[in-house]
Amino acid sequence: MFVFNFPDVGEGIHEGRVVEWLVAEGDSVAEDQALLKVETDKAVVELPSPRTGTVLKLHAAAEAAIFVGDPLVTIGSSDELPEDAPASVDPPIASASAPVAVEPVATGAPAVAGRRPLATPRTRALARKLGVDLGQLQGSGSGGRITDEDVQRSADGGGPAVAAPAAPSGVVATTVDGEVERVPITHLRKMIADAMRASKHNAAHVTHVDEADVTDLVAHYRRAKPVIEERTGVRFTLLPFFIKALVATLEKYPIFNASVDEEQQEILFKKYYNIGVAVDTPVGLIVPVIRDADRKDMVEIAAEVADKAERARSRELALDELKGGSCTITNIGPLGGVFATPIINQPELAIIGLHAIKERPEVVNGEIAIRKMMYLSISFDHRYIDGAEAARFMSDMVRLVSEPMVLMARL
Amino acid sequence: MVVGSVSRGCQVVVIGAGPGGYVAAIRLAQLGKDVILIEKSATLGGVCLNVGCIPSKALIHASDLAHEVQHADTMGLTVESLKVDLPKMVAWKDGIVDRLTSGVAYLCKQNGVEVVHGSAEFVSDRQLVVSSDDDRVEIEFEQAVIATGSRPMALDGFPHDGEKIIGSTEALSLQSVPERIVIIGAGYIGLEMGTVYAKLGSKVSVVEFLPKVVPNLDPEVGKALTRQLKKLKVGLHLSHRAESFEAGDPSIVIARGPKDEELRLEADVVMMSVGRVPNVEGLGLHAAGVTTDEKGFISVNDKLQTNAPGIYAIGDVVGGALLAHKAYQEAKVAAEVIAGEPAAFDSVVPAVIYTDPEVAWVGLGEAEAKENGHNVVTGTFAFKASGRAMSLDSTDGFVKAIADADTKQLLGVIAVGRGVSEFIGEATLALEMGAFLEDVALTIHPHPTMSEALQEAIEGALGHAVHMVNK
Numbered sequence: 001m002f003v004f005n006f007p008d009v010g011e012g013i014h015e016g017r018v019v020e021w022l023v024a025e026g027d028s029v030a031e032d033q034a035l036l037k038v039e040t041d042k043a044v045v046e047l048p049s050p051r052t053g054t055v056l057k058l059h060a061a062a063e064a065a066i067f068v069g070d071p072l073v074t075i076g077s078s079d080e081l082p083e084d085a086p087a088s089v090d091p092p093i094a095s096a097s098a099p100v101a102v103e104p105v106a107t108g109a110p111a112v113a114g115r116r117p118l119a120t121p122r123t124r125a126l127a128r129k130l131g132v133d134l135g136q137l138q139g140s141g142s143g144g145r146i147t148d149e150d151v152q153r154s155a156d157g158g159g160p161a162v163a164a165p166a167a168p169s170g171v172v173a174t175t176v177d178g179e180v181e182r183v184p185i186t187h188l189r190k191m192i193a194d195a196m197r198a199s200k201h202n203a204a205h206v207t208h209v210d211e212a213d214v215t216d217l218v219a220h221y222r223r224a225k226p227v228i229e230e231r232t233g234v235r236f237t238l239l240p241f242f243i244k245a246l247v248a249t250l251e252k253y254p255i256f257n258a259s260v261d262e263e264q265q266e267i268l269f270k271k272y273y274n275i276g277v278a279v280d281t282p283v284g285l286i287v288p289v290i291r292d293a294d295r296k297d298m299v300e301i302a303a304e305v306a307d308k309a310e311r312a313r314s315r316e317l318a319l320d321e322l323k324g325g326s327c328t329i330t331n332i333g334p335l336g337g338v339f340a341t342p343i344i345n346q347p348e349l350a351i352i353g354l355h356a357i358k359e360r361p362e363v364v365n366g367e368i369a370i371r372k373m374m375y376l377s378i379s380f381d382h383r384y385i386d387g388a389e390a391a392r393f394m395s396d397m398v399r400l401v402s403e404p405m406v407l408m409a410r411l
Numbered sequence: 412m413v414v415g416s417v418s419r420g421c422q423v424v425v426i427g428a429g430p431g432g433y434v435a436a437i438r439l440a441q442l443g444k445d446v447i448l449i450e451k452s453a454t455l456g457g458v459c460l461n462v463g464c465i466p467s468k469a470l471i472h473a474s475d476l477a478h479e480v481q482h483a484d485t486m487g488l489t490v491e492s493l494k495v496d497l498p499k500m501v502a503w504k505d506g507i508v509d510r511l512t513s514g515v516a517y518l519c520k521q522n523g524v525e526v527v528h529g530s531a532e533f534v535s536d537r538q539l540v541v542s543s544d545d546d547r548v549e550i551e552f553e554q555a556v557i558a559t560g561s562r563p564m565a566l567d568g569f570p571h572d573g574e575k576i577i578g579s580t581e582a583l584s585l586q587s588v589p590e591r592i593v594i595i596g597a598g599y600i601g602l603e604m605g606t607v608y609a610k611l612g613s614k615v616s617v618v619e620f621l622p623k624v625v626p627n628l629d630p631e632v633g634k635a636l637t638r639q640l641k642k643l644k645v646g647l648h649l650s651h652r653a654e655s656f657e658a659g660d661p662s663i664v665i666a667r668g669p670k671d672e673e674l675r676l677e678a679d680v681v682m683m684s685v686g687r688v689p690n691v692e693g694l695g696l697h698a699a700g701v702t703t704d705e706k707g708f709i710s711v712n713d714k715l716q717t718n719a720p721g722i723y724a725i726g727d728v729v730g731g732a733l734l735a736h737k738a739y740q741e742a743k744v745a746a747e748v749i750a751g752e753p754a755a756f757d758s759v760v761p762a763v764i765y766t767d768p769e770v771a772w773v774g775l776g777e778a779e780a781k782e783n784g785h786n787v788v789t790g791t792f793a794f795k796a797s798g799r800a801m802s803l804d805s806t807d808g809f810v811k812a813i814a815d816a817d818t819k820q821l822l823g824v825i826a827v828g829r830g831v832s833e834f835i836g837e838a839t840l841a842l843e844m845g846a847f848l849e850d851v852a853l854t855i856h857p858h859p860t861m862s863e864a865l866q867e868a869i870e871g872a873l874g875h876a877v878h879m880v881n882k
Binding site for chain 1 (some may be wrong): 753
């Protein structure tokens with residue numbers, strides 16, 4: 001028996017929809033015969049059968065959402081067909097939020113003792129590193145090869161990794177104005193575009209900007225950094241301070257940690273603090289979520305941010321690491337600028353922008369002093385949050401980052 | 412503590428500086444470990460560099476050359492009187508060994524590996540003593556790697572004296588070509604050295620207890636080797652048990668055949684090659700708590716860990732294929748496991764016999780593949796149809812590809828022929844990468860080379876070879 005999984009058809013496509021089955025259970029199929037029509041965000045394509053045999057089982061119903069690696073059809077010999085094979089079709093294998101990309105081989109032929117898993121040495125090493133048993137995996141690669149992505153997905157608990165980046169190569173055409181390269185929009189870019197447009201369309205965006213004197217915070221940080229790094233081996237940054245300050249402020253102003261159920265006309269106040277951290281990657285914006293940031297210490301947060309940012313850049317994050325945020329922080333500071341007006345990561349109601357720390361002359365106790373100053377911005381949904389509340393929220397958060405001892409005291 | 416002894420400490424001690432030991436020591440040092448490498452002999456490199464792989468290949472090449480120039484009439488080459496200066500050939504070989512062993516010493520030094528010469532004996536699971544003629548060093552370690560290798564097995568009735576009854580070590584340093592040499596055991600060492608001396612002009616007889624040469628390999632391999640040994644006028648006495656030895660001039664080897672008949676072979680030199688045994692005696696394995704199997708090989712898991720926590724073993728001393736490249740890989744795995752990395756040994760191990768023609772193989776043979784439940788398809792390409800083989804005047808041999816008939820996954824390759832050792836690495840890579848027949852068939856192989864035969868054999872397994880008729 002052979003289970004044909006939804007193959008990676010490339011170009012960043014990792015999901016599709018079954019339009020129509022062209023074969024039924026019990027049918028004989030020849031190699032290269034079209035099995036089904038699948039709609040991706042690019043086109044409707046016919047998937048050919050990789051081998052000759054009898055269709056034993058269809059795993060996905062028409063209209064079902066399917067993800068790369070999902071089983072589509074089991075092909076075998078006619079004597080493997082159960083008697084009076086029902087023509088029914090499994091319900092869709094998984095909902096869009098919890099796709100099961102890799103399933104154990106239990107349904108396939110029993111693994112023969114002594115056979116090596118079909119995986120390259122590099123993939124086998126990755127499996128050892130992540131503690132994945134290759135004997136339990138069904139490969140999504142050519143001829144059933146187990147790929148690095150299959151192993152990563154299995155280690156991540158079954159969620160698919162985000163789509164592979166599409167190389168930005170297109171067709172160069174000469175127009176009257178000069179040369180133009182036409183590059184297809186990647187799936188990720190399209191997702192970002194849809195999310196941004198929906199947020200701008202739905203939310204009543206207002207941005208409030210405040211400024212903080214972080215001279216003391218930076219001084220504390222510089223003293224603590226080498227000690228923390230030596231003891232923990234974790235590269236320590238300022239970001240965990242800001243996440244902690246944000247969480248402390250969210251606790252005081254719960255509406256900023258809420259979302260809205262438009263249909264039921266109810267506000268959902270989150271009792272958890274899952275902070276999204278916007279990460280700039282070569283293929284676009286990705287926002288991994290630091291779950292339960294209120295219950296983690298700053299070193300844990302630093303390690304988790306570093307790990308998730310790294311994996312966001314190498315496209316190894318699982319889908320569930322990108323979901324479930326309650327409020328988002330975007331750290332634009334290192335890239336320069338004065339301040340920006342971020343777009344809310346819906347369905348959240350607010351996003352906080354951290355901007356560059358710069359030395360500026362400030363009046364302190366009637367004297368001009370050189371202080372380390374930064375702007376903090378908050379974009380909020382004015383449908384549910386009023387400007388005065390946002391001003392109070394930012395004023396509180398600014399006090400926490402300006403007076404690190406106050407932040408410590410609150411923890 | 413004995414007066415005058417020195418006590419030392421290190422993170423990892425490696426016992427034995429052969430291909431397993433020196434590689435483990437260097438890799439451990441690269442991974443930041445403080446390493447002491449213990450070697451009994453004066454030079455590093457073990458059997459492989461000193462008295463095994465490398466010196467034998469030097470003599471094999473020289474004897475091939477001697478044989479070839481004398482059999483090149485068809486190519487229009489005639490050598491009137493070839494002179495074989497064996498002492499000079501041996502000196503040339505020794506020069507190669509010196510270069511390689513000092514190269515290993517240099518690599519150890521550059522990587523910060525400290526070498527201590529002497530014999531190691533465990534006194535506990537965290538301490539050992541290294542004794543040499545003029546020194547005694549106690550070493551406390553956190554972890555140990557046993558890489559003591561193997562040595563030729565002795566046979567009752569044939570006491571080793573290094574002159575009339577020798578092992579492979581002495582066979583690599585003879586000062587004159589013996590008129591008559593009897594080789595006991597037709598394993599790869601016996602066949603390689605038998606071929607060398609046959610080509611240098613000795614009358615060679617091989618006595619083998621089993622009914623065929625290389626019994627574990629595809630029957631076609633044994634046939635090809637037997638054919639070539641006959642061409643070299645090697646007397647092959649299969650199904651004969653070597654019984655006794657009568658010293659004299661010449662000495663006599665007495666063997667008994669399958670019908671209990673007695674065979675008497677005259678010999679100036681007898682070379683023993685009846686197998687190898689692990690070097691575990693005197694190591695104090697009991698004190699360290701390390702257990703061995705019934706043949707004396709140290710039992711390890713795929714992380715090369717023995718039953719004693721913190722003590723690892725690699726190479727010939729753990730059994731399996733007694734091959735340097737298996738030891739290299741085990742060394743790297745053990746070093747990485749010690750350094751806390753998630754390594755394990757899960758590689759296929761290729762093997763080569765440097766007979767004439769060479770034999771090389773990797774992965775499953777046809778019979779093994781069937782035993783493992785595969786529906787097997789094979790493809791074979793004979794070198795007699797190869798342009799390159801003809802131009803080398805070496806058309807003996809073939810390449811056979813073994814694959815799963817249903818999935819078309821490549822399972823194994825066996826090759827017999829001149830220079831096949833050089834492309835068995837390609838077949839090994841194909842297996843490691845999980846290649847299907849199409850993957851190799853669609854890979855261009857340079858023409859004209861012997862390696863084309865691999866592509867042809869695989870296309871044959873797919874049923875569409877071009878340069879032979881598909882069956």
